[in-house]
Structure formats: structure tokens, C-alpha cells
Amino acid sequence: MQQKIDPAKVRGEEVSQVEEIAGESMYRCYQCGKCSAACPATPEMDMLPSQVIRYLQLGLPEKVLKANTPWICASCLQCMTVCPKGVDLSRIMEGVRMMQLRHGENRIEMREFDEEYRKRAPQIVFISGLRKFQSLS
Numbered sequence: 001m002q003q004k005i006d007p008a009k010v011r012g013e014e015v016s017q018v019e020e021i022a023g024e025s026m027y028r029c030y031q032c033g034k035c036s037a038a039c040p041a042t043p044e045m046d047m048l049p050s051q052v053i054r055y056l057q058l059g060l061p062e063k064v065l066k067a068n069t070p071w072i073c074a075s076c077l078q079c080m081t082v083c084p085k086g087v088d089l090s091r092i093m094e095g096v097r098m099m100q101l102r103h104g105e106n107r108i109e110m111r112e113f114d115e116e117y118r119k120r121a122p123q124i125v126f127i128s129g130l131r132k133f134q135s136l137s
């Protein structure tokens with residue numbers, strides 16, 4: 001007998017919470033990868049932006065909750081600009097950051113950025129990072 005997939009079960013509570021915080025559905029994304037190709041911060045990320053959304057689609061938030069990607073994301077909106085579905089990944093990243101904070105994880109450590117990266121990174125990366133860091137204190 002054919003089994004039907006229950007989206008609520010696949011999604012799980014944590015992914016639903018990320019969607020709720022973000023105000024964005026994971027399932028509009030069809031994994032074209034344009035966001036990852038356009039993102040200026042991928043050299044510092046340990047997971048591509050499109051992989052973040054894919055793991056969430058698959059109901060595997062535990063993978064994403066260990067990633068540094070949401071903390072490196074500078075909310076520059078480049079990904080949304082190129083996304084054929086208009087998915088706002090910066091909001092999803094914010095949702096994941098909130099979940100990481102609820103798990104007691106501090107993912108931002110400015111000293112971990114090497115000098116070369118600090119020279120070429122847009123200032124918004126650091127301003128954004130400091131804002132997130134301050135939200136922990």
C-alpha cells in the first residue's frame with residue numbers, strides 16, 4: 001500500500017518554528033542553487049544557503065543548528081534578488097539564529113575571522129555580527 005507523506009511530520013516542530021519566526025515557507029524553494037551562487041559570504045560559510053533550506057525541507061534542523069552559516073549571513077538580500085521564487089533567505093537565517101540561541105549556542109566570534117577576510121568583507125557583515133553578539137549579552 002502506498003504511504004502518503006505527512007508534511008507536518010516531515011517539517012517537525014523546530015522547522016515550523018523557524019517558518020513562524022521567518023514568516024517564510026521552506027517549500028517555495030525548488031533548489032535551483034542561485035542563492036548560493038550569488039551569496040558573497042559563502043567562502044566563510046560551512047553550509048551553503050541553499051543547503052540550509054534543503055535540510056529544513058527534509059525535516060533535519062539538527063544539521064542546520066550546528067552550522068555557522070546563519071551567523072555569517074549579513075542579510076544583504078542578494079539571494080532574494082536572484083531567487084526565481086522570491087524566497088527571503090535572510091529571514092530564514094534569522095529564524096535559525098533564534099533557534100540556535102534557544103539551544104544556547106553562540107555562533108559568532110569576531111576573532112575567528114582572519115585578517116584577509118576582515119579587509120574584504122562588507123562592513124555590514126561586522127555590524128550585523130555585532131548586533132547578533134550583543135543580543136546574547
Ligand code: SF4
Nearest residue numbers: 029031032033035083
Ligand atoms: S534561489 Fe530560491 S529557489 Fe533557488 S535554491 Fe535558493 S531559495 Fe531555493
Ligand code: SF4
Nearest residue numbers: 039073074076077079
Ligand atoms: S542575505 Fe545572507 S544568505 Fe543571502 S546572499 Fe546575503 S549573506 Fe548570503
